Amino acid sequence: MAVPTDAPARAKGRPRNAATDHAILEATRSLLAELGWGGLTMSHVAQRAGVAKTTLYRRWPSKNELVVDAVAVLFDDLEMTDLGSLRADIEAVVQRFAALLSRPETQAAMLALFAEGTRDPLLRGRIRESIVDPQKRLVHQGRANAQARGELPPDVDEATADQEVDIIFDTIAGAVEHRILVSGQPACEEWISRFTTLLLAPLAALSTGRP
Amino acid sequence: MAVPTDAPARAKGRPRNAATDHAILEATRSLLAELGWGGLTMSHVAQRAGVAKTTLYRRWPSKNELVVDAVAVLFDDLEMTDLGSLRADIEAVVQRFAALLSRPETQAAMLALFAEGTRDPLLRGRIRESIVDPQKRLVHQGRANAQARGELPPDVDEATADQEVDIIFDTIAGAVEHRILVSGQPACEEWISRFTTLLLAPLAALSTGRP
DNA sequence: TCTTTTCGCTACCAGACGTAGCGTATATGT
């Protein structure tokens, strides 16, 4: 799920201006933060990016797709660390996720995108594969790292392992998002530490069965 | 923040038909559920409610305001139970919260509302006092019930108690919202049970200090 | 130079929000 476009990879005619992609996505994000989904118009995006409206539609098939790409880029540099302990890894990834969500333009863009996703099942699918699934993969990887270190027991079953990743993912991402987007409070270092403590206690027991 | 309108309270001319308010809000909710936000048009709402489109605009200044009012009432009947055990209480409230979030019209309105709130601090305050704070109060009450039953240790300090309620609230509400709104999976009974187990383990230790 | 693709521009369509004006219905106050 790279950054850009819809384009064929011809080497024949005039190449597309690569900077234009970035300008369009940046304009989309800033306008989304300023005006919300309702206020965001393709004409305005084109104007701020300094391109013609038709250029937008040559690169993205619709407004929905454009906004998905504009927001998805923000999550691209979220990667799982391997700092030697599960606690450190969780705190590190939560820290960076929280920092990302604390930016006002990310908040507006992300919420507007998910709100629109409730209208459009197709858009929801695109959101899922571009944003949600990559994040879930981070949990999977962090869990694998912890297993390699012996901090977590190995998988007993692929299905239950997936279930476990699901529930951990929803808990971590949900708590951070709720703290910042809904409660409107900062996810400061102390909060992250307390939350990680809350989460770590039952983690080892989870895969072995009910305690 | 009652249910209805925008109207002055004159006692002079012909009064507004009170049933019309209800019919419009009901039509808005049902159409929202059927067609999603994108399929919802003011003309269609007017038609189903059996009123003229102009009547809508005499009572609500815009489509957004109408939808917010139409759905705000849905959160009113969320109450804390007292079933005799912390686990049962948590499962019960999560169950009802999840059921509420599973309704398509709730999803659309809620996300749209929070998205709009990122741009409008006034709206954000109204959301906070109408939706967020009442929900947080549920957590506070459930915790007090558990303390009365001896399942949780009593408060050592008001400030840390508030901190605790905050983190529990963000974790519970966040996980359910993320599961349903972001991951797009149902919060079935088994998931609720697993999540409650995950949550219960560290709860008693949390207020006594770091384990 | 010739070909291919990009790009900006103008014009255009369909649909949705939101408004204006008019006539009529229904309440209160005297």
Place this chain on the structure above:
DNA sequence: ACATATACGCTACGTCTGGTAGCGAAAAGA
């Protein structure tokens, strides 16, 4: 009963937006 003031339905309209079509010019490779 009468005047007054408001609600209501209806039709028509203005405006904006998403998205498309066609044109000529610019920029690259062959």
